[in-house]
Amino acid sequence: MAAVLEVEGAVKGFPGHRAVDGVTFSVEPGQLFALVGPSGCGKTTTLRMIAGFETPDEGEIRLRGEPITRLPPYARRVNTVFQNYALFPHLTVRGNVEFGLRRERRRSGAALDMRARVDAVLNMVRMAEKADRRPEQLSGGEKQRVALARSLVLEPDVLLLDEPLSALDPNLRKQVRGELKALQRRTGVAFLMVTHDQEEALSMADRVAVMNAGRLEQTGSPRELYERPRTRFVAGFLGPVNWVDGVGVRPEAVRLAGEGDGREGLVRSAAYLGNRVMVEVELNGGERVVSEVRAGDCMCAAGDRVRVSWRAADEIRPES
Amino acid sequence: MVMRKWFLLPARAVMAALFVAPMAIVAAYSLLTRGAYGGQGAPWTLENYARLLDPLYAGIAVKSFWIAGVSTAVCLAMGFPLALFIARARSRKALWLGLVTLPFWTSFLVRTYAWMFLLRDTGLVNTLLLGLGVIREPLPLLYNDSAVVLGLVYGYLPFMVLPVYAVLEKMDGALLEAAGDLGARPWEVVWRVVLPLAKPGLAAGGVLVFIPCLGAYLTPDLMGGGKSILIGNVIQNQFTTARDWPFGAALSVVLMAMVMALAWVARRRGGEGGLP
Numbered sequence: 095m096a097a098v099l100e101v102e103g104a105v106k107g108f109p110g111h112r113a114v115d116g117v118t119f120s121v122e123p124g125q126l127f128a129l130v131g132p133s134g135c136g137k138t139t140t141l142r143m144i145a146g147f148e149t150p151d152e153g154e155i156r157l158r159g160e161p162i163t164r165l166p167p168y169a170r171r172v173n174t175v176f177q178n179y180a181l182f183p184h185l186t187v188r189g190n191v192e193f194g195l196r197r198e199r200r201r202s203g204a205a206l207d208m209r210a211r212v213d214a215v216l217n218m219v220r221m222a223e224k225a226d227r228r229p230e231q232l233s234g235g236e237k238q239r240v241a242l243a244r245s246l247v248l249e250p251d252v253l254l255l256d257e258p259l260s261a262l263d264p265n266l267r268k269q270v271r272g273e274l275k276a277l278q279r280r281t282g283v284a285f286l287m288v289t290h291d292q293e294e295a296l297s298m299a300d301r302v303a304v305m306n307a308g309r310l311e312q313t314g315s316p317r318e319l320y321e322r323p324r325t326r327f328v329a330g331f332l333g334p335v336n337w338v339d340g341v342g343v344r345p346e347a348v349r350l351a352g353e354g355d356g357r358e359g360l361v362r363s364a365a366y367l368g369n370r371v372m373v374e375v376e377l378n379g380g381e382r383v384v385s386e387v388r389a390g391d392c393m394c395a396a397g398d399r400v401r402v403s404w405r406a407a408d409e410i411r412p413e414s
Numbered sequence: 415m416v417m418r419k420w421f422l423l424p425a426r427a428v429m430a431a432l433f434v435a436p437m438a439i440v441a442a443y444s445l446l447t448r449g450a451y452g453g454q455g456a457p458w459t460l461e462n463y464a465r466l467l468d469p470l471y472a473g474i475a476v477k478s479f480w481i482a483g484v485s486t487a488v489c490l491a492m493g494f495p496l497a498l499f500i501a502r503a504r505s506r507k508a509l510w511l512g513l514v515t516l517p518f519w520t521s522f523l524v525r526t527y528a529w530m531f532l533l534r535d536t537g538l539v540n541t542l543l544l545g546l547g548v549i550r551e552p553l554p555l556l557y558n559d560s561a562v563v564l565g566l567v568y569g570y571l572p573f574m575v576l577p578v579y580a581v582l583e584k585m586d587g588a589l590l591e592a593a594g595d596l597g598a599r600p601w602e603v604v605w606r607v608v609l610p611l612a613k614p615g616l617a618a619g620g621v622l623v624f625i626p627c628l629g630a631y632l633t634p635d636l637m638g639g640g641k642s643i644l645i646g647n648v649i650q651n652q653f654t655t656a657r658d659w660p661f662g663a664a665l666s667v668v669l670m671a672m673v674m675a676l677a678w679v680a681r682r683r684g685g686e687g688g689l690p
Contacts, residue, residue: 147591167594174595180588184610193606194596244596 096159098123098284099144099172099252104153106139113139115308116153121252121301126278126285128295131305132331137288140305141254144286145174157251173245174254178261179237181229187240188212188225194248215247219277234262235270242274246281253278255287259294271298292332296320304328326412335410336383342410345372348385349403350394356403359383361394375402437670444663454660462664471648471665478644481559481634482627485566486574489623490616492567493574497615498608500575501582511579514572522569526636529565530556533637557639565633570626574619581615582608621680625673645669 097120106114114136121127129137142148144155146167155163162170173194181190191212216222219239229237238258245253258274259267275298278285289295295302296316303313304327312319312328323329326342335342349356350373359375362382366389373385373394383402394400444462446454465471500510517525532538533555540552555561585608593603609616631646638644645665652662 145591145595147594167591168597168599172595174592176588176592178586178588180586180592182589182592182607184607184613193593193598248596 096123097121098158099286100154100156100159101140101144102154102156104140104143104150104155106136106143106148106150112308114143114150117305117308117310118153119303119310119313121284121286123284124282125300126275126287126298128299128302129286129288129305130292130295130302130331131290133290135305136308137290137305138256141174141256141286141288144252145172145254146170171248171251172254173248173250174256175238175241175245175258177256177258179229179241181232181237181240181244183229186226186228187216187221187232190229190240191215191244191247193244211247215243218246218280219243235266238262238270242277246277246283250283252284252286255285257289258287259289259291267294274298296332304331306331321410323410324413329410329412334384338377338381338383342412343383343404343408344410345384345386347404347408348383350375350385350387350391351401351403354401354403356401359400359402361396361398361400363396364394373400375400377402440663440666443660444667446660448658448660462661463668465661466664466668474643474645474648478628478646481562481566481644482624482630485563485570485627486620486624488563488567489571489574490620493571493578493619494609494612494616497575497578497582497612498604501579501585502587511576514575517568517572523632525568526565526633529568530636533561533564556637559638561637561639562634562644565637566627566630569633570623573622573626577618577622578612578615581612585611617680621677624676628673629669 099121101120102118104114104117105112117136117140119127119129129140131137139148143150146162146165146169150163153163154161157171162172182193185193192208195208195211212225213222216225219242221236221239221243224232224236229240232240238261242253255274259270262270271294274285287295287299296319299316301313302316302319304311304319306327312324314322319328320332323332323342326335326337329335329342334345336345336348357377357379359377362374362376364374365372369389371387371389373387375383375385377383385402443454445458445460447457447459447461448454496514500507500514503510530537534540535552535554535556537555539555540549543549544552589607589611590603593607594600598606629646629649630644631650634644634647635650649662649665649669652658652665656662
């Protein structure tokens with residue numbers, strides 16, 4: 095399938111530093127693609143170049159095969175859901191959703207049933223009853239749904255989402271993850287989401303690209319990245335890792351036993367977390383290993399002697 | 415909050431002494447009769463208000479509103495882009511704002527005379543144009559209505575720029591990006607997002623410019639050259655040359671009532687924060 099969006103060798107420098115340093119990736123139609131990395135890694139700048147708010151110093155951006163690198167934002171069939179949603183405070187929910195359509199109606203000249211389209215998209219995000227409210231009267235989650243509706247009504251080739259969940263109440267975030275993904279599936283629009291939260295990226299995206307210091311470290315499915323990270327950075331960014339003799343192993347893959355095979359160690363601490371226990375073991379060589387075990391599987395307490403082992407298949411061997 | 419009452423006391427005292435009391439005096443004078451040699455006294459009368467019905471004064475009122483309206487419109491047209499430019503400037507905001515308020519550093523009278531030196535028949539502009547051979551006779555730049563509007567716009571433009579700037583400065587830049595993202599061309603962004611958001615500032619600026627323009631007497635007197643008589647000049651005349659204080663007071667009361675009615679309308683239409 096031809097990619098709907100391609101970013102090729104994008105470079106963007108600001109006075110003093112290179113925010114984006116040669117980034118290449120592509121998004122397939124209907125895909126939920128997550129660009130994840132620590133703050134300052136260049137992911138938001140990458141998104142802004144695709145939206146047209148920044149112009150790359152080098153490289154090319156293509157939408158459905160057509161170069162859009164130097165087009166102004168209004169000429170791109172790409173829409174953005176902003177981090178703080180950026181709803182127009184002087185317009186109602188309906189007015190916000192109509193904003194882009196008015197333009198379209200004028201351009202096409204055809205009599206376009208604007209009201210029906212707005213109603214349909216407001217129903218889809220469950221905001222039809224609040225169509226006459228002003229943004230200031232909405233909760234964070236409702237604002238987000240209006241921002242989504244405002245963009246989706248224009249049927250963009252790609253919807254860009256800048257940290258879509260960060261402005262929400264933490265309790266709401268997990269629920270909205272599922273809703274957002276369901277919306278993406280229903281509309282079939284390709285989503286490109288920027289986030290600093292690796293759990294968000296892994297749980298929502300079909301494909302994830304991990305960025306660090308302006309470069310893409312690795313791109314792949316969430317599972318590939320988590321289980322077969324190519325760099326130590328990717329391994330560590332996506333979840334905790336124990337590094338033993340240059341080999342990584344996730345805490346949940348570390349098995350503890352009273353006796354048998356494996357390396358000998360001394361339990362330093364055991365933190366009970368309800369459904370699981372985090373056990374920190376000091377190996378005889380002095381290295382420390384954290385093991386995450388189900389609460390029923392471990393009776394160990396600080397001071398116990400244990401055997402530590404893991405399957406070779408669970409080992410992470412980064413190239414760098 | 416028993417203390418609140420005491421904190422407000424100085425402001426209340428000032429308002430009562432310097433605003434309410436003089437207004438009451440003006441209102442009282444407007445009901446007196448003019449004495450034979452100036453001065454005023456009994457009997458109480460509404461005669462001064464009846465004199466206002468003379469079409470002469472209606473014409474002057476219409477002209478005053480027209481001049482003040484045109485001046486306000488020009489201030490809006492010039493002040494909005496300037497305020498937007500300063501609010502969106504990435505650096506040197508303080509410098510631009512300083513330049514806007516710079517004229518306040520000298521007296522308004524001096525600045526008005528400076529304009530007259532520039533515009534009169536033997537002024538800088540005409541001398542230059544004559545010297546360059548662009549024109550043969552001096553252009554009538556001074557002593558007409560346009561000169562009055564120029565003087566008023568020059569004098570009151572900062573009162574438009576500052577409130578509009580204050581509103582636009584608080585505007586979230588992401589809104590402009592969002593509008594562009596949704597397909598709006600730059601001019602549409604201004605028309606459909608910036609202008610509506612600037613409305614409270616424009617309303618406040620409009621009132622701050624229109625009201626002093628309506629009562630202005632110095633600028634029309636000096637730059638209009640006596641040909642352009644506005645309400646302010648008539649009032650001034652009654653208190654000085656004509657020595658008819660009761661009639662001047664009646665004019666002042668009517669002008670004040672009109673201004674208050676306008677301010678009230680602007681406040682209702684501008685919504686919250688519409689007026690300082």
